[in-house]
Amino acid sequence: MKPxxxxxxxxxxxxxxxxxxxxxxxxxxxxAAEKSAGWQLLFNGTDLKGxxxxxxxxxxxxxxxxxxxxxxxxxKNAGDLVNAAKFGWxxxxxxxxxxxxxxxxxxxxxxxxxxxxxxxxxxxxxxxNAKAADPQRCGWLYGLYQPPVDPATGKILDATKxxxxxxxxxxxIGPDKCFHEINGVRYFEYVLGSEDFKKRVxxxxxxxxxxxxxxxxxxxxxxxxxxxxxxxNIKVRPL
Numbered sequence: 001m002k003p004x005x006x007x008x009x010x011x012x013x014x015x016x017x018x019x020x021x022x023x024x025x026x027x028x029x030x031x032a033a034e035k036s037a038g039w040q041l042l043f044n045g046t047d048l049k050g051x052x053x054x055x056x057x058x059x060x061x062x063x064x065x066x067x068x069x070x071x072x073x074x075x076k077n078a079g080d081l082v083n084a085a086k087f088g089w090x091x092x093x094x095x096x097x098x099x100x101x102x103x104x105x106x107x108x109x110x111x112x113x114x115x116x117x118x119x120x121x122x123x124x125x126x127x128x129n130a131k132a133a134d135p136q137r138c139g140w141l142y143g144l145y146q147p148p149v150d151p152a153t154g155k156i157l158d159a160t161k162x163x164x165x166x167x168x169x170x171x172x173i174g175p176d177k178c179f180h181e182i183n184g185v186r187y188f189e190y191v192l193g194s195e196d197f198k199k200r201v202x203x204x205x206x207x208x209x210x211x212x213x214x215x216x217x218x219x220x221x222x223x224x225x226x227x228x229x230x231x232x233n234i235k236v237r238p239l
Contacts, residue, residue, distance in 0.1 A: 078224035088217035102227030159185035
């Protein structure tokens with residue numbers, strides 16, 4: 001085969017391969033495969049449909065939709081944002097971009113018992129690990145579980161990117177195993193309601209909250225009173 005014919009054949013094969021590849025989903029949308037697998041969008045990229053502040057039907061002006069992102073633009077006038085859907089066992093994935101020194105969180109199994117979302121729901125902590133004041137770091141189950149020491153650094157495992165960059169969260173809450181991942185790195189595993197879990201709760205500030213982690217299902221909430229943060233591609237799949 002002549003070299004020119006060989007090059008043409010290779011280029012043609014590359015075009016075919018590209019054409020046959022699955023197209024990635026546009027921001028805040030689901031692919032056909034994701035829809036088939038049961039994924040649901042919690043944020044459509046255009047409005048705040050399905051969300052409200054805790055125990056209300058309204059949303060404070062500190063939460064806005066900007067450039068296809070769900071943004072806490074003013075933590076002093078935002079409060080915690082709660083989705084109307086309820087989930088028991090589920091997988092949640094989202095992207096977040098936090099500001100310098102920012103602090104937020106993803107709270108799950110939230111009920112309206114208690115005066116705040118964290119009175120019933122455990123929290124996947126979100127923050128700028130470099131400059132946030134709270135010693136509970138990003139990806140930890142607040143006050144309960146944290147990653148092990150990374151032998152490569154001698155410090156607690158931290159897979160976050162710096163403030164101002166997008167990070168990807170995967171949170172799986174299942175009957176036999178729950179786990180937290182940031183940017184594809186798994187931090188730890190635990191079992192809700194296990195003896196180990198209950199022991200940790202009893203030794204934490206949540207021991208004084210009678211409804212904490214008692215519900216087997218509830219809403220997903222985003223914390224909005226500690227710092228500015230943006231979210232996109234918020235999707236959940238019941239397990």
